[in-house]
Amino acid sequence: EDQVTQSPEALRLQEGESSSLNCSYTVSGLRGLFWYRQDPGKGPEFLFTLYSAGEEKEKERLKATLTKKESFLHITAPKPEDSATYLCAVQGAMNRDDKIIFGKGTRLHILP
Amino acid sequence: KAGVTQTPRYLIKTRGQQVTLSCSPISGHRSVSWYQQTPGQGLQFLFEYFSETQRNKGNFPGRFSGRQFSNSRSEMNVSTLELGDSALYLCASRTEPRPNYGYTFGSGTRLTVV
DSSP: OEEEEEEEEEEEETTTEEEEEEEEOOOEEEEEEEEEOOOOOOOOEEEEEOOOOTTTEEEETEEEOOSSSEEEEEOOSSGGOOEEEEEEEEEEOOOOOOOEEEEEOEEEEEEO | OOHHHHEESSEEOTTTOOOOEEEEEEETTOOOEEEETTTTTTEEEEEEEEEEEEEOOEEEEEEEEEEEEETEEEEEEEOOOOOGGEEEEEEEESSSSSTTSSSSSOOOOEEEEO
């Protein structure tokens, strides 16, 4: 069964202190790995899709990378407005049952 | 353009009752998925609809059901509500159910069962 595990569950950083969030996945036939950001009281907001090992994507202070077993979301010089829950999700299998499975997320808190 | 609209935003129901939640996707999006989000379990997949057909379903009891209309709007229904059904129910839409189309989520319906 497809599984997504995110670590750490929670992370507190000082403003400007760079770090990485981890997403480990088990899926048969990865079709896409997704990163989302969720603010309290809102739905998740799409950040990136990665398709194959070695792929990287960047957006402002965020950079997502992908290997055959895990993905990292690197946050460079974060600001307080980057505080949110970051969710990783995968879509696998080349059949009708290609639902997207989410991890439980990493709660990131950036202290000013 | 307008985002994904979910109604109502908040709902309080009594155990044993039933509830219907509504989702209007972004114009042009034909795929609608529903998720249940709780602090302990995170986001759990309920079902996905595309062109009025249910494509797949998560591991939820038959009390959870849904449908999609010809204009792509979707509803989900929960019958015989239990306390454990209290959660944030999120609807997400995308053009097609393919990886190169990311989800756009609504703000959710917060359901409280008392």
